[in-house]
Amino acid sequence: MPPPRLMMDVYEEHLGEAAFLWSRWEQSLASPAVDLTIAEAIEERLLAHLDGLTLGGPEVAERLLIPMLEQGAPTEVSSAAFALLANGREGAKHVLERLEATEGPALTGIQRALELDDSLDPAALLPILGASRVDTQAAVLEALVFRRAVPPSALARFLSHDDPRLQSAALLGLDGRPEEPARKALLAALDSPEVRVRTAALVSGLVAGLRRAWEKCQKWAAEPSAAGAQARVLLALGGGERDLTRLVELLDVPDLRASTLWALGFSGQVAAADACLAWMGDDRRTAALAGEAFCAITGLQLEGPYAAPLEELAEEPLALEEEDLDADLVPRPEDALPLPAPGAVAAWWKQERGRLAPGSRLTRGRPFSVQSLFEALRQEPMRRREVLALELALRSRGQLRLEARALTRRQAASFDRALAAPASISSRRFDALMLQS
Known part of the structure; x- marks a missing residue:
């Protein structure tokens, strides 16, 4: 019944x-x-x-x-x-x-x-x-990679697959230092014509400590592709002074400005905060992204006198092309960001800048450390946590994985494992972590 x-x-x-x-x-x-x-x-x-x-x-x-x-x-x-x-x-x-x-x-x-x-x-x-269907295979492989539950033998046949989605999923499924056949496939994927594959190979190559992956990261930083956007974030997370200077210079490229501001917020560098300050009076999107990055470095809260009324900033021009109209109507995550009041923020920075040591990496105004990375993963806005989880994987050589899009009960278990093994996490620059050619 x-x-x-x-x-x-x-x-x-x-x-x-x-x-x-x-x-x-x-x-x-x-x-x-x-x-x-x-x-x-x-x-x-x-x-x-x-x-x-x-x-x-x-x-x-x-x-x-x-x-x-x-x-x-x-x-x-x-x-x-x-x-x-x-x-x-x-x-x-x-x-x-x-x-x-x-x-x-x-x-x-x-x-x-x-x-x-x-x-x-x-x-x-x-x-x-x-x-028999590639999209079914890809859905299953991506789900298994998400759960870190793919045996190396199952990954092997997809590492050089003709389908970019399957190949990129398999590359992201690699952990730590892969065996020689997988390493060769990973190196070959860094030269793939498919952006999706190169992006996955870049991430897994750095986790594996491949120096060639770091060289590709530096080379691709000026690309407008997804691989370039990922490279900019990675350079900000673990690059040196020259890498930071290059990222700041890329702010002058209109098509790269938004993704570069996003990346600079993870650099923790005083020079990056200086650069972000210069873009706070621009259009709404740029100003919001510059404010977000500046605050992530310095610890300022954009509220009270430091937040600008919406009407104080220039409107972004609406695209007239028909194919762009739908995209303009879709809210972006940064649309929820507060807007900075450039004058008030500049005055605050003039007063506070001297207490921050140039060259040292900062998280919300405090020196970066393994402990601060854990704290950021617990406290930062959700929008930023996927990049921080990637940094944890890179600095632990793939031993510690936290999936920022998983249920929190699974994330809690990942936190417990990470806290139990702090000695396995390096705080050095990424070029110092690369051990293989």
Whole structure:
């Protein structure tokens, strides 16, 4: 006998609330106005509704969750898949069957549930790496890499794959110093014509300590590509004085300015703060990014007299090309950033600059250390934590991985492992960490 209609209404409400909160939670992960505590509160509400869905058992699964895998919006699909996976073997069977038959946003929704779920044995996903469809293979491989659950033998056949998405996922799945065949594939990938592959190879190459990866990082810093944007962040995290000077010079390139300001906020250098100050009176986006980076270095809070009313800054010109109109209407994470009052910030900086030692790296005005990196991962806005997690992986040679887009309960376990092994983390510049050619 099916559940009473009233009970189905309750489960439908659970699903609707879960989908809404899932979307809110995902948005919070890129927000400059949300920290880990706030994101965790949203996550707890999300998990409560997902738990509610599992209470309906097989009947609710059959009538509501399984059909949603085919019919729902991405966050509805993710919510239904997550609840089915939590229901055990039978629920997981339906998710895996749908994984091999679906595509597009629905496949993306299932992939996200597989990334966040910790009830399904990752070994159950390994056979699907042999699926006939590349997008299915890629969804599974990316989910397994996200969970750091891919055996080296499974990665090996994708490291030189013809599909850039599969190859880049496999490259990002490498840990620490790879064996010789994987190392050769990694070096070859640094010369790939595919930007996505080169970007993945750059990150994994630095984790592996490949000097050639650092050389590529310095070479690509002026590129307008995704690989160039990643290189700029990496140079800011671990470069020297010459690297910083180059990044500051790139602020004069309009197409690189936004990503360079973002990168400079992770450099912790007084000279970078000086450079950011010069861009606080520009258009709204540039001013907001300059203020964010300046505060990340110096510790100033953009509030009270240091925050500018919106009307004080020049409007960004609207693009007239038809293909750009939709992009202009999509809110960007930096739209939530406070805007600096340039005069007040400059006066504060004139007074405070002398107490900060030039050449030393700072985090919110305090000297950088391994401990400050841990504190930043706990306290910084969610928008910044993915870069900080990458720095942790680089400085530990891949031994310590914190996935900033995972559920906080999994992140807490990663924190515990990191705190138990501080001696394995280096605070040196990245060029000093490169040991291989």
